[in-house]
Amino acid sequence: MDFIHYSQALEIILANAQSFGKEIIDLDDSLNRVIGENVFSDRDYPPFNRSAMDGIAIDSKDVENNITQFTIIQTIYAGEACDLILKPGQCFKIMTGAAVPLCADVVIRIEDVELNQQTASIKSHNIKPFQNIATKGQDIKNGEMAIAKGTKISPAIIGLLATLGKNKVQVNKMPTVAIITTGGEVKPISHKVSNVQIRNSNLHVIKSLLKQNNIEPLYCQHIIDNEKLLEAGIKNYLDVDILILCGGVSAGDADFVPSVLSSLGVQKLFHKVAIKPGKPIWCGKKPKGAMVFALPGNPFSCLVTFTIFIKFFIHKAVGLPQNVHKILPLNNHRSQKTKFDEFFPVIINYENQTLNSVAINGSGDIRLGLQANALALHPATMGEINKTEKLLYWDI
Secondary structure, eight states, X not given: OOXXXXXXHHHXXXXXXXXXXXXXXXXXXXXXXXXXXXXXXXXXBSSSOEESSSEEEEXXXXXXXXXXXXXXXXXXXXXXXXXXXXXXXEEEEEOTTOBOOTTOOEEEEGGGEEEETTXXXXXXOOXXXXXXXXXXXXXXXXXXXXXXXTOBOOHHHHHHHHHTTOSEEEXXXXXXXXXXXXXXXXXXXXXXXXXXXXXXXXXXXXXXXXXXXXXXXXXXXXXXXXXXXXXXXXXXXXXXXXXXXXXXXXSSTTOOHHHHHHHTTOEEEEEOBSEESXXXXXXXXXXXXXXXXXXXXXXXXXXXXXXXXXXXXXXXXXXXXXXXXXXXXXXXXEEOOSSSEEEEEEEEETXXXXXXXXXXXXXXXXXXXXXXXXXXXXXXXXXXXXXXXXXXXXXX
């Protein structure tokens, strides 16, 4: 059986990634989503000359004229407007964030002022116009683009959107997803299992991986390895954006998924990739319908194939960065076990900026590299990896 290379499979997948459209959501639900339109400022920011300090506001010309003692004519608090005009030798007492009247062009911080009831004396003549004042429009001008479409929404972006009055925000739409797990030996985790049965851990792994990407699956179903039941079940979900199947894609007598998908008009893009684990993965597309990923049923294979394929498909379709070229040195020696590219679990040591291998007993190991927080790639072209050899890795 011919296998395609990992990079070729990823290229095919990304070439089929298209936008799922746009939607309007509440600002408080937008974290980690992608802005779907350019956002423009609704006014100047700050919208007035804003005091950056508690202190006194004066006209700098008074200092030029050697005036150092001032009469306080009003105290200005944040949110208050003041229409008074300063005369020579007069000042305002002002609070941080308050609007500085246009007749004043300097705020002297309270620490540099001697206050005595209604008078204030300054200690320094080293005064510059607009000192300690954030001038109107200094941050963003009215009508200026504040956030470009395609920006991932962080807490800071949420703060800016709120400042701009955007309680609703247009974002790139997330896909609708259905999950089908397969296998007569697989039972729900709440059910009793016999000595030859296993619990459906893959369903919950896939759901959690989707949740990491802000996606809740619309449908989840388990179907035993029966060709007619699989055909009837899969047919129900070919109108979603992404259909993820798990199990039944290898070469066994009960691996009906590839033939059933073909019979339902799903166009095969590839089947079997030269990777370990995960080589039986099947990928296809229903014309005007779902992108279909049929993953192997072994637990670690399921985790790996989602991480190195499905996640990048989703990220490209919704406009998130791909981040496919993270590199760190391995902190141990490793020998190649197969002729394929091998993905293995590692722990990122952030202090030393290295990768440490995590022991795993093959793709069926239920621990899934338990302590691992990343997958590293051992290329097929490298029989041995020496300590300090730099490798590509993927966060999990």
